[in-house]
Amino acid sequence: MRALHTDLAARVRGEVRFDAGTRAAYSTDASNYRQVPIGVVLPATVDDAVAAVEVCREHGVPVLARGGGTSLAGQCCNTAVVLDFSKYCRRVVSVDPERRTAVVEPGIALDELNRQVAEHGLMVGPKPATHVSCTLGGMIGNNSCGSTAQAYGKMADSVLRLEILTYDGLRTWVGPTSEEEYQRTLAEGGRKAELYQGLRALRDRHMAEIRTRYPDIPRRVSGYNLDALLPEHGFNVARAIVGSESTLATVLRAEISLFEVRPERVLVVLGYPTVFAAADAVPAVLPHRPTAIEGLDRQLVELEHTQRIAGEAVDALPPGGGWLMVQFTADDHDTAAERARRFVEDMKRHGEDISVSYMDDPEHEERLWQAREAALGATAFPPTGVPTHEGWEDAAVPPERLGAYLRDFRELLREFGYQDAALYGHFGQGCVHTRIPFDLRTAAGVAAYRRFVERSADLVVSHGGSLSGEHGDGQSRGELLTRMFGERIVGAFGEMKALFDPDNRMNPGKVVHPNPLDGQLREGVDYRPAEPRVRFAYPRDGHRFSHAVGRCVGVGKCRGLDGGVMCPSFRATHEEEHSTRGRARLLFEMLRGEVVAGWRSTEVRDALDLCLACKGCRSDCPVGVDMATYKAEFLSHHYAHRLRPRSHYSMGWLPLWARIAAVAPGVANALTHAPVVERVAKWVAGISEERTLPRFARQPFTSWLRRHTASGSGSRRDARKTVVLWPDTFSNYFHPSVARAAVEVLEDAGLHVVVPRASVCCGLTWISTGQLGVAQRVLRRTLSVLRPALRAGTPVVVLEPSCAAVFRSDLPELLHGDEDAHRLAGQVRTLAEVLTREAPDWRVPVGRRALVQVHCHQHAVLGFDTDRELMRRCGIDATVLDSGCCGLAGNFGFERGHYAVSMACAEHGLLPAVRDADEDTCVLADGFSCRTQVEQADTGHVPSHLAEVLAEGLRRERGRRRTTEQPSASAPPGEVR
Template identity: 25%
Template sequence: MSTEFISRSLQSISGDVLSEIWQRCMYASDASAYEIVPKCVVLPKNVEDVIKVVKFASTNGIPVIARGGGSGLAGQAIGDGIIIDFTKYMHHIIEIDIKENYVMVEPGIYKGVLDKELKKYSRFLPPDPSSANYCAVGGMIATNASGAHTVKYGSTIDYVQSLDVILSNGELMHVEPVEIGSYEWKKKAGSLEGKLLETLLNLLLPNEELIRNRFPRVRKNSCGYRLDRVLGNNVLDMSKLFVASEGTLGIVVRAKFKIMDLPKEKVLTLLGFDNTLEASKSIIKIAELKPSALELIDKTVIQLARTSSEEFASKVPIDTNCLLFVEFDGNSRDEVENGINRLRSVLEQIHAKTIASSFDGSEMARIWEIRKNALSYTMKIRENAKKPIAFMEDPVVPVDKLDFLVETLQRVYNKHGLKYVVYGHAGDGNLHTRPLFDVSKSEEIKIMREVAEDLLNAVTSVNGSVSAEHGDGLARSGFIRDVYGNEIYQLFVKVKELFDPINIMNPNKKVMMQGTFLQNFRYGFKSKDFENKLNWQINDSRLQSKITGYRKELSFDDEVDLCHGCGGCRELNFGWRMCPVYKGLNDEVASCRGRNNVLRWLLKVDGLAKEFALTKEYKDIIYKYCVQCKMCLIDCPSNVNVGKSMAEARAVYAKQMGLPKGYEYFINIDKYAMQGCKLVPFSNFLMNNKLFRKLLESRTGIDARKKFPRFSKRIFDDLFREHKQPKFHKTVAFFCDTYIRYVDPMLGMHIIKILERNGYNVIFPSQMSSGLPALLEGAPDVGREIAEYNVKNLYVHASKGIPIVCFSPSSSVALKMDYLNVLDNEETRTVSSNTYDMHEFLSNLHKMKELDADFKEIDEEIGVHFHCHTIVQGADKHVKQLLNMIPKLRYHIVETGCCGVGGSYSFIKDNYDLSMQIGRELFEAVKQERKVYTTGESCKLQIEEGSGRELGLTVDLLAKAYGIS
């Protein structure tokens, strides 16, 4: 069945049908190691759309694959058929009932979004996978998701009360517990539901003892079908059958969950151990204390986490080889203190050291992020072509056999000389493990098969399961028969045939699998010949190395291949800034993962045709859907530098097709800004004249609605020349950039006076604007000329150890990191190493006890917003440190995401509406504040335009505190 026929046939639905090859390639992979291009992708708007799609698929024998966030690790959400992505439109909360304690939702809602809403009512849905902020509840149902708190609260299956599902014939059915022989049971007789109930009963009742004896003796399980939870106490509950079924029996379109009261108190303790085996032996003793969470990370994860969190690195001793996260929760402080006291009483018996304990909610949240990011830290591991591969990564055993599981992993991996990582839910007997393999080598594929068989035999020998919470998918469906034995497996087959007789519902998963888990790997693709326009594999980029933990950058191909598809860039909860464009559009193509996948397929020899890189669709992907915030580099736990990949793609595109309309004016900003200053006041009149702006828009592509800052009659150079400086023994060089030079030179003079107040002579080397638009928007040759000019003039001072101080966060990022992308030499590296954000420089002075901290009182309550590039270079902590020193100043962080300005991005006509949409939640938050200060000039302008409120700059606060006006 052709994609064209499927697409034409589905045009009557109200949702979206994606049939272009580049769109389908984005959905060919998820967070697993696998890749299969679908025939079509549907984004339904309602239940009726799903019914139409399934009926069409049923008539034509086309597979249907339901998909949530695409964060699954076993390949459940990919396949050769029609993928139905629920996250675009079907993501609503239908009802919250706090009297009856339930919530009813559509399948596409992210767990993190649901958590945020339930918290308003002091309620929560306990299952909490590490991917909660970017996994959909439909996927949680499909895999019986669990999480850190399952040790106390149980898995998804324990909270499902009823489901609305669409069966393989397109019929909608409501499933919930029904008492056998009751009036409700009899009322359903004759209907499809009644027939299914009767058939299931006749299938399960004679096999109750077999099911009881053959199912794994574990705390959680997502292997096979959960027949052990369907029948009991004279009740048949079909809703439990669909949990962990991975969409192979039907598609969930509505779910009702039991919810619980949020615990009022928590305490989290970190316990250190000499090795993982020692830690595993302590689990039984700790589990007896009834903790609410009991998690483990090994030495490798600890080391990787150190590069991402200075706080974590400072807490955990360097010789710690294994950590347990032990949490107690309850409704009173006494209750949780009792738990921690009982834990302390057994520390000597279990040979553990207390690393840290905390009752503070924000501190606990930061510590938990380390555990939640264990997988992503693992995916950062770089060892030539070897990658951490998920195939038997989710084993679970009875808790008293956890030490056996650890010993088995060590024995099996050491037998083959494999490096590996271990972390997971120790309190449940569930560990996640990933050995490193190069899947392009046949000899390593053979070892994978042997490892899988060894682990399978070991886990089943102690009544364990190979799939605790990640499901079976392509990775483990082939092992289900081995876990349960043939009799139970045949029951699974009969259930599948009962609900999906034509085998269209996510086929090749769970039962009747064709092929093996060693097929359809996506890693290690062969690349087309490609001439890079930017420098890659840069050594010793100070900022990049600090962020990633690696001295050497990857090649372009490897950077693109680094994305493992976790979907963290699709987070909507503003826990991360990444990815602001996705937050604005809620489209896969707007996510870092989506755009990265398009690039990966374009680079592949057998991927997208080269001609696609000349299309308008491709131009939008690389220009419209990236604001160059760089937050992917730090928020993506694998530190995939999608922004740089987009800059590379733009450079290649512009070389062939020319720069898109509007960008050239910002690439040559010095030229046009200087003209604007020379023509004041006429230039300011024109730039605020609606008729002129419309004419300008048609000619230049700069949106007529975008407010321009007013040009200054006198530029910063003029004021600096006239300024009489006192003489000091220390010297600093000032890099002013565009805004101070042409718009607000007095701000620059305030900075000069702040630096002088701290005993520095300030020099102002000859300089151009930073050139960041050229470097990022597709003109690297122009960017290189600017970099050469600025580096030449700055190196003279940097080589003498003279610090270079920047006000604009973007200019300091450019000097620290982006210049190396076009000018990789020792001079650039010296300039990079000696460049500081203004706040960073002053904070460092304070650290060295050299800061003049004689600040005047500022008796105000304010909100503070951080420019994305402030966060990227880690200067946000320096801003907070300085503000904390100002007497009587009270502030809080306004964190509802990126403002959407993206430097030149928001000025371009094609981007303006989206830029305002990206910042909408921030604008609304600012409207509720009395006064807000931001760290960057571009954010100030954008937020003022979007909110209608006047903003200050954090440098203004410092000047005021110093009495500078």
């Protein structure tokens, strides 16, 4: 392996990784399987990939060309050299708008490709649920489909040509082959002629079997596409390779068909008494030629409702126990709506037990589609506490047989005790998804798993279906292919494999000559992770850290480049181990103890180093992985009884240093901003040289409030209700104008404002640096100070979102079982929450445009809907950015070595939007970090907290009233102008 690594590093321009951390991050995909790779190569170009395969061939080691790593059948993990094209080889080589085609490299993600071709009014046809992260190469390897395959077909239907590389070095373009081209290829001789001649002979030998054993259904994804070699299909070698899961060749480039974007959509949801009745109705839907026909059952809807996934959209479903989502698209809304209307009229003639809901509001419709796409995450960890697994995830039958198949399948689930499994999928093409609570940790459970999938395979075949209708065979179903195709066709698959890859070095053990379906399990009968004592409680995971880090099911939403918060560091680096998924894999492997081991692991530390602890994954991850908490836990143990990074003592203890500086803030500012002293101070504190240290305020907020109250200017004691205003470190010592503005607003709303009687802190900086013992002591002291307010049920208003998020999420888990901790979690309010709850009639006419950056912790833990409502009520025309994390993220962006990533995160969306905002638009950012990032980026805008904007509106309104109420010079006494 040392020689292989050396040769790859010498001849590959991209990155060659044989370190334990990288190998751990790539050890599994979204399946039940785990195989640690030999090493990982990130080719800089497709030519680089050719060089990498050449080195591997010289050393005789296997190769796996990997897409987005979201495969559900085990085809994306192997003991091989993994080629990951997604970091560099993601170029759109060319687009031909007239022919509606594009040539692309394999590493580009589907959403990114669609974004680039959208300027031509075009899009890729298939759209899997993992569209944010799946790569085009992976879609070709898997023959991907998605909901839009109803209208546009599978990936094989979009592939025109492929540039491929065989393990033995043949690099060539392949596609449909006319007789003339075939003869020309033979005449030229060489490896390609040998391959084509062998494929022709293979086809001719098995032609009758191919025509009779391949089910004629829209979702046959299992097996190799030998039918593409038939004369009537043009001897299409490219389409024969699609779906081969990297077992035949490496795809270097692809020419694909594109489709015109139809901008108008109308979604009709039909409710039926049962999911079986919904499936029975599919044949009547098909003649209307909708773009998508998706099915849901009651179990899935109840799971999503329980987990608050797209709650409003799910609640708007019509009555029923099974549903069909039927979408119509057109160039104009009237046409789409008319098609939908005629469809509903026809469906009502077919059955009386139908309830109907029209959804032509794009935002509402999109939320419902997101709920459908979140099904895998929703079903992975049901409230029963028993995790579910793939294993029989995507079988497909003829649409006219779907209802009968589902009834038989449900009976089989009941027989094995899996009756709670949800059923959903692409019903228009007879494809059914489900996750099943297999027990994969005991010998009996694994044996039951094998028996179940064998019975399921026989059931699908009896209905004329395919073992896989979308996610491929890999290891989950490769062993079962003889049940579907018979020995002769499966033997032909082996012959095809031998023609392309005679030495069995391309992704061995998948599809052809497969590993056992119950082998190489990620868990398995020998799974025994370490169960260390931890600081956080992990109540969602049975109080076990191993369950928490095993939460990731690999769908890869954290690898998306747009929308939401997760995962800012991946968006900056495009590194697997800088994604939430990659870090979760490393922690999983750390507890397993084979590749990386123990809390002292430098590989895990390095992967977590660029985690911004933004908590975006807590809300955006389909299964609720909370990497910020896991990072804090890891750092707590990694640095226990050891010297920490300097920033942990400076930024981590910021509340203490701020209290000391408040004694003489002018002196502190002079020292920390004097040219020479500042450089020394930054070095000592472990702070990036590019950063400007924030200035301490001349007077802390708490000092101002004492004078404000003593002078009688404060709110009356007989105010409607008392609230505690939390004096967080940032609003108290750095931006007291925010807290003063909040007092002004709260008092105007009729609330009596008090602050804690002693110094308090939420412990955020200690938590984010993993100093959890100190954080627990700080929080216990805080609870003792707040105890009277907590026992009285007094709301605690927190202006800094990160501090409020600590109280809502971190506090109850760090001090689990402490009733005061749970009381505080329930009594914490944001400014918007307290105003809307305690002063529902209060408003002020602000009348301004605003560009709003939502703090990551507010997005993930607190929610922002109340803020939207308050801004609307006060006349703030708000544009809420969907730009992700600001990149500063508390101490992260200040720490030495993080500046480049911090700014890359900010430049992803926030800073360009702020620069583009006109002068009259105020920039709203409640987070101290967000405001600091914008200020230090020299954008021309000074951001404000919502409290400041509301207080400014109050002052303007008071001034307007005073002006209006002044007596006119000519008016009689007692009258006003």
